[in-house]
Amino acid sequence: xxxxxxxxLSGVLDKIKCNPSLSDNKTGLSTGIEVLDVYFxxxxxxxxxxxxxxxxxxxxxxxxxxLNIGLxxxxxxxxxxxxxxxxxxxxxxxxxxxxxxxxxPYTGMCSNLELEALTKSARTxxxxxxxxxxxxxxxxxxxxxxxxxxxxxxxxxxxxVVDFMQNINFNRDFSTEHLFMVHSIETIKDIAKDxxxxxxxxxxxxxxxxxxxxxxxxxxxxxxxxxxxxxxILVNDTMSSGSSEDQDSDDPYLKxxxxxxxxxxxxxxxxxxxxxLKTVNKPSIEAPKLYEPx
Numbered sequence: 001x002x003x004x005x006x007x008x009l010s011g012v013l014d015k016i017k018c019n020p021s022l023s024d025n026k027t028g029l030s031t032g033i034e035v036l037d038v039y040f041x042x043x044x045x046x047x048x049x050x051x052x053x054x055x056x057x058x059x060x061x062x063x064x065x066x067l068n069i070g071l072x073x074x075x076x077x078x079x080x081x082x083x084x085x086x087x088x089x090x091x092x093x094x095x096x097x098x099x100x101x102x103x104x105p106y107t108g109m110c111s112n113l114e115l116e117a118l119t120k121s122a123r124t125x126x127x128x129x130x131x132x133x134x135x136x137x138x139x140x141x142x143x144x145x146x147x148x149x150x151x152x153x154x155x156x157x158x159x160x161v162v163d164f165m166q167n168i169n170f171n172r173d174f175s176t177e178h179l180f181m182v183h184s185i186e187t188i189k190d191i192a193k194d195x196x197x198x199x200x201x202x203x204x205x206x207x208x209x210x211x212x213x214x215x216x217x218x219x220x221x222x223x224x225x226x227x228x229x230x231x232x233i234l235v236n237d238t239m240s241s242g243s244s245e246d247q248d249s250d251d252p253y254l255k256x257x258x259x260x261x262x263x264x265x266x267x268x269x270x271x272x273x274x275x276x277l278k279t280v281n282k283p284s285i286e287a288p289k290l291y292e293p294x
Contacts, residue, residue, distance in 0.1 A: 028198060029075065029159065032068025033061075034281050039258050039266045040231060043069065043159055043198040048189045048228060050165070052203040052221055053235035057254060060277035061235050062161060062202060063096040066130060071097075075157045076129040078150055082138050082167040089132045090125070092277070097121045101275035129156060138167045144191050151195040158195075162188065164202040178220060182227055189228035222259055231260040237274070254279065 028042025043049070043065070051058045070077050079089065095102045098117040104110045110118070133146065147160060162168070165184050174180040184201070192199045203221070218234045225232060234257040253269040271280040 029069050031065045035268050045196045046193050047230035049200045049231040051233045054205050057235045064279045070128040070130040076154050077159045079161045080133045081163040094118050094121050095276045096278050099276045099278040139169045158197045160199040162201040164204040185229050
């Protein structure tokens, strides 16, 4: 026997809109950052995600994502970088993993407990699938060929990071940074689709005093969602906001704006350590802000 609310209940269910980004059936690898994983479908095969921000902020985010995936899944992570040495990369991973200030190893200020933690971390990381693909030039054809070779020779689940987009050499000039970005995203997306591998590309936002550098704004990046870009993460920290209240805070936070091709838009913050770049999985001091799709 039907309830008197049967028709009303059916009508309400018919009108409820479901956003794929909030599906329980995630299609990709978890970032390990809980509040981000609520909205993000994950590091998904064949898809391109851009992380944009100043160097420290975007590097904090990607280091934590790499460590979570590399240490908790059987995944090979290939980090393509121009000029980053293996020693420097390894040190950043160690300090981020253990929450030890990156200044201490350089200055001989590590305590015995910190050295013990770094040593234990090194044993863990060296058995992971995290790899640095250091190169003198990020030529697009070499990048494509190397990723295709990786796809053929490595049978594990794979995840590619390109650091950073402005370093990619296409052997041609672009009249505007916008055209460069559109072409970059289209090309990287083709590689992702051809190999069915997820690619995360970092876009470096220069400090304001380096105004002579050509770059596009966060709003411009959001407008690129109609291209082949699958997800966008804009990141900076509370210390950059100009608020005296934020600058006096003992707990700096990364301010995140997330957008994806399904129309999901969300603002939220996560706590992190500027000295080690480690993020902290704990409830946000602010509730995430959602925007209507569209």
